[in-house]
Every structure is written in structure tokens, then in C-alpha cells.
Amino acid sequence: MTITNDIKYVGVNDHSIDLFEGQYVVPNGMAYNSYVIMDNKIAVLDTVDARFTHEWLDNIQTAAGGKSPDYLIVQHMEPDHSANIANFMKTYPDTKSSSMSEK
Secondary structure (H helix, E strand, O other), X not given: OEOOOOEEEOOEEEOOOOEEOOOEXXXXXXXXXXXXXXXXXXXXXXXXXXXXXXXXXXXXXXXXOOOOOOEEEEOOOOHHXXXXXXXXXXXXXXXXXXXXXXX
């Protein structure tokens, strides 16, 4: 999904979950939000739940037009944002990664 010409949504929807963090009712499931920002460099913002690795990586490849991302930015280390860091880095080993909590 295109947000703007330079920002693309690459997240996934999880319709099998009915409670967020085991306590908040989500009758329509969860959206694991992730974005590709295209500029002189390509940045990916957040990963997704581990059960959606392949779908998410496919979404990134499509959104980035087959180019390798330059940066992975992770807002915080809860699994819905960080579970696929290792899988992403295996796929794109030259990418720089950063956690917002490191700043």
C-alpha cells in the first residue's frame, strides 16, 4: 500500500489473534505496522510478528523495487516491532540497524 510516493506500507494483518498482549480485545485482529521510506537511501521502519516473516520480507522486496534497504529502524523491542530483526539482517546483511531506545 502506498502512503505517499516515498512511503510504502509493508506491514501485515493478523486475523487469527483476538487479544492484543493477551488482554485487549481486538475483534478484527491486529495490524503489524511496518513502512519502507524511499529516498536517497531506503529505510525500513519496524519489523512484524515472527509468524509473518515471509509475507513481510516479500512486501519489502516489492515496495523497494528489489533494491536492498540501507537502514532498519526499530522503535522498541516488543516482538510486534522487533521479532524479525535477525531474519531481516540475514536477507539484507549490509543494512545498518538501529533501535530508537539506543538514542
